[in-house]
Amino acid sequence: MTFHGLKINISINLAMLLGIAMILIDFVMTMSVQKILLESEISKGNLLLSAIETHLINSSESSKNNITNLTPSSDSGTNFNVHLTHLSDESGCSCAMVLDINKNQIYFHGTDCMLQDKLQAMTSETIGSGKQITESSGTMWGVFRTQRRYLIQAKPLLRKGNIVGGTGVVLPLEGIYVALRRVQQILFIYILINTFVLTLMGVRRLSRIIVKPLHRLLKRAEDYRDDADFFFTGEKGENEFSQLSKALNRMLKRISADKEKLQLTVRSLEKANADLKQAQKEIVRAEKLASVGRLSSGIAHEIGNPIAIVTGYLELLRRDDVADDEKDEFISRVEAEISRINTIIRQLLDFSRSSDGEPKTVSVHELIDDITNILNFQPLMSDIDVELSLSAEEDTIIADPERLRQVFLNLAINAADAISSLKDCSEGKLIISSEMASEGENTDHRPMLKLMFTDNGCGISEENLGNIFDPFYTTKDPGKGTGLGLSVSFMIIESLGGKIRAVSELGKGTRMEIYLPVI
Structure with a gap:
């Protein structure tokens, strides 16, 4: 004004x-x-x-x-x-x-x-x-x-x-x-x-004792520079504006003295924030490498059989008594086994490759299909029936597909470990399903995709259920887990604006529920 x-x-x-x-x-x-x-x-x-x-x-x-x-x-x-x-x-x-x-x-x-x-x-x-x-x-x-x-x-x-x-x-x-x-x-x-006359007299008086001093203060404020020795000059006399000018001078001197400290603090916080983000990336990468290590050990066992078959066919091809049509058949079988090995290794490489971290439009159902294909070659899933029930009408979200794939793989491996820990378990089952979240479950009042990983494993006790998302917390045997899988998964889902929770009962299995905002 x-x-x-x-x-x-x-x-x-x-x-x-x-x-x-x-x-x-x-x-x-x-x-x-x-x-x-x-x-x-x-x-x-x-x-x-x-x-x-x-x-x-x-x-x-x-x-x-x-x-x-x-x-x-x-x-x-x-x-x-x-x-x-x-x-x-x-x-x-x-x-x-x-x-x-x-x-x-x-x-x-x-x-x-x-x-x-x-x-x-x-x-x-x-x-x-x-x-x-x-x-x-x-x-x-x-x-x-x-x-x-x-x-x-x-x-x-x-x-x-x-x-x-x-x-x-x-x-x-x-x-x-x-x-x-x-x-x-x-x-x-x-x-x-009388009102007109008194108003003119009052305005003139107020202008002299209020408006003009405020105008001088405003001019000083507009002309103020960081390197200036002072901001306001004292008004004549010891009125309220003179006291205000002195108080503002003292305040600005304190602000100037604290400004450099504030800048140092801001730079320190920026560096700490950058370090924290880098540490977060390293934790995610470490958990991903741990998952890749477990998959690699399973793949090494899985590709042993095709390599043995290829070696056998090569030995047969060296023999002179093998007919040409048999040699062609052996060569076709060798190519099929090599193609199988190539598919297994390529899937592992695709999963282990570092992502650019840029969110993009992804289909959750397609990611789950990819994870299922990777798990089909794993020995830990050999006795587990993986059932898909992807019935959600909408499954498109904005996310980093590699990080989301890592979450799904962690949940599937955890379910496999829980099922294999049951010594009397005759048939393990993992059901991966999807549906649209109901109004009672959706507190954000926007469309949410609900994913459920349900296993019939050993389950989680009530006292441990509240700690499963803590970093380095694990109930697995040494060498079978880092304690970062669920913690990293929780961090990734939260960064997407979603939420993850566990529903479990000891001896009756576990259901991991993920809620993700759809486009």
Whole structure:
């Protein structure tokens, strides 16, 4: 935000605050004045009622009536009515009424008085109760909200301490609100002018004590260089901005002092991270070489038979008594055995070859087929029936195919070792199956391929099940495992965004489950 925009925001906020303050003051003042004016109207009504009472009592006494008679004499009646009408008009009341002790109306003045019935009821009530009554009636718009339209007052008439009648008046309150609204217009104009003037003065003052110092601080910040001796210069005086400048100077000096240490730490962490990645690659390669070693020993035994067959046929070909058609047959059989040896060695070389580590689109089912072909030549799988049940609709993922092949081979070799450890095992079985993970199993809310390597081997005890993915943890005999196979497999699957877990029961076999995100 520019400092011009800051000034505009300060101006708007100041104007809003001042306007709200002025409006609140105006509201309080208006309500206070309205209360005073209402009290004044009540006092005026009381005076009018007292005046009516005084003239009425004096008039009845001058006519020498008895103590309960309020009716003036015929001579003074006309003057009495004229006098009460004059009092009512001068006071501005809408209507006035006088009732005798029997609640008969002896005087009424008013035009278009809509509250005559209510006035008569209140005057009758005050005769019966002997107490003055003040009420309000009707509604009209005041200044800020609707207010009462009329003020109704009634009081008993007393002569020598006895109630001889009652009188009541209705005073309109509209004049109060009209006057308040006129004053309100003047106040609004004053508030606008006052807010504008005070806002300009406040912006000018705030600009001098806040905006300008901030502008200087910003300029220093923009001009700051790493080799600068200082960043902020102290403001004049010992105000908050001067203290802020000094604090920022101290902070930047500490940052500059720690910057070189931070750079050294970052370089050290980068080197440690590179070393860690290299160590990780070495661990994966070491486990792969261990698997290749086990496969090589099996392949060496597997290719011994074809070599013996080839040697035998070569001996036969040296003999002179062998017919030409037999020699052709021997040569064809030799070629078939050599082709078989070539296939076995090529599969081993393909597996042992180092990968470039670049992820690519691969078919999991095709990788499993390749692993099955490699295992077919292994003596450790000779008594094990490998069954494939690859029913997943989607099997394409993004991964390094060589690393994924290493995981599958590790799981298959582990299953073979578990099956061969059972001395009374008559028939071993390894089932490799695939399916799409269900919603309950898939916590990542994306399509996941579920692979299962299920064997009927010795199983894993519950106490060992939680440690099988730890590095160098193994239950195999010395020389049969490094303890890195499952640890490396766990690392590879996790790097692909998947997960691996084991479900096993001692003596009943093991099921390794792998979840991989499909494309």
